[in-house]
Amino acid sequence: MNAPVKAAISVSTLDLRDAAELRRIEGFVAAQGGSLFHRPAWLRGVEAGTGQRAAGLVAQRLGTVTGWLPLTEVRSALFGRALVSSGFGVGGGILACSDDAALALAEGAQAHAQRGGFSGVELRGGAAPAGWASWSDKHCGFERALAADDEAELLAIPRKARAEVRKGLGFGHRITAGRTPRDLAVHYACYSASVRNLGTPVFPRALFAVMLDAFPASSDILTVWAGETPLASVLSFYHDGAVLPFWGGGVFAARAARANEVMYYELMLHARRQGCTRFDFGRSKTGSGPFSFKKNWGFEPQPLAYAAWTVPGAPPRNIDPTDASYSRKIELWKKLPLPLANTLGPWIARGLA
Numbered sequence: 001m002n003a004p005v006k007a008a009i010s011v012s013t014l015d016l017r018d019a020a021e022l023r024r025i026e027g028f029v030a031a032q033g034g035s036l037f038h039r040p041a042w043l044r045g046v047e048a049g050t051g052q053r054a055a056g057l058v059a060q061r062l063g064t065v066t067g068w069l070p071l072t073e074v075r076s077a078l079f080g081r082a083l084v085s086s087g088f089g090v091g092g093g094i095l096a097c098s099d100d101a102a103l104a105l106a107e108g109a110q111a112h113a114q115r116g117g118f119s120g121v122e123l124r125g126g127a128a129p130a131g132w133a134s135w136s137d138k139h140c141g142f143e144r145a146l147a148a149d150d151e152a153e154l155l156a157i158p159r160k161a162r163a164e165v166r167k168g169l170g171f172g173h174r175i176t177a178g179r180t181p182r183d184l185a186v187h188y189a190c191y192s193a194s195v196r197n198l199g200t201p202v203f204p205r206a207l208f209a210v211m212l213d214a215f216p217a218s219s220d221i222l223t224v225w226a227g228e229t230p231l232a233s234v235l236s237f238y239h240d241g242a243v244l245p246f247w248g249g250g251v252f253a254a255r256a257a258r259a260n261e262v263m264y265y266e267l268m269l270h271a272r273r274q275g276c277t278r279f280d281f282g283r284s285k286t287g288s289g290p291f292s293f294k295k296n297w298g299f300e301p302q303p304l305a306y307a308a309w310t311v312p313g314a315p316p317r318n319i320d321p322t323d324a325s326y327s328r329k330i331e332l333w334k335k336l337p338l339p340l341a342n343t344l345g346p347w348i349a350r351g352l353a
Helices: 019-031 040-050 099-116 150-155 157-171 181-198 203-215 259-273 288-296 324-334 337-350
Strands: 009-015 055-061 064-076 080-085 120-124 133-135 137-144 174-178 217-226 229-239 244-249 278-285 301-303 306-310
Touching: 009 099, 019 040, 040 064, 040 203, 055 099, 055 181, 064 099, 080 099, 080 137, 099 120, 099 306, 137 217, 137 288, 150 157, 150 259, 157 259, 157 337, 174 181, 174 259, 174 306, 181 217, 181 229, 181 324, 181 337, 203 229, 217 259, 229 259, 244 259, 259 278, 278 288, 288 301
Parallel strands: 080 120, 244 278
Antiparallel strands: 009 055, 055 064, 064 080, 120 306, 133 306, 137 278, 137 301, 174 217, 217 229, 229 244
């Protein structure tokens, strides 16, 4: 008897205006244990906040979803055109039930890039398709379980870092958490100052507002204050039992006041009270200052696997801030007055998806 022939995989572009289709993909992401950055809500928030168009490819067999690839169509005068999975995230990549679904999505992304005039496709996470460039030595993720209570959380931090947290707690900083326009304003003030001091263009202010709207029940802003002065603030997401402090930073005075240390410790407590069991400290460049900071907090670095495919004949896109070609620009950016950096930065940062 002949073996039954398996039905072919079809790949189509998701209609992001179709609420029923969005629910179907959200359900697939949840069932497959996908990341925050796989969710259509993430793509739509990025589009609304930056103007970079949301897209996505769905693999199906006999009408059943077998794979999903979220895509942001990045178009930048400075950084070129590319399909990124997932735009402005640190994860994403192909999410599939089978190898043939994954292959179909990879081939579909290549075709989509060539049709749209993009230089290539970038995947953040997931298996690298055969023949694509891949690497796992540039970035690491950091995640660990939250402790059972406040004191245990403090004791879970290694001794030297714990001493810095205790110093910060000794200042008696005020802590707030919310989603109001006031929370957004103080967050942007702290975050924009922080990234300017690092030599990085700030994202558009609208991005933070629309991301809160995109995840109304699973995002908020925690801020550390000295009296009425905000020192450090972080916008976090809550996904699959983990808190992800995603956009955070502090003003210059935050360092002496140990406000960043207090911010992350207080976020751990805040997240546990909301039912979270894990703290996802996000991505850092291997060997960088943030990489060392997270290791000193007792987080073990886990290499992140990324992959890319470039259209034949096109130059590969380079947005690596540690590349030597960017070093002088970064030093100049650090010296810009903050109002000027906040005016120019969003236009540049839209291309850094």
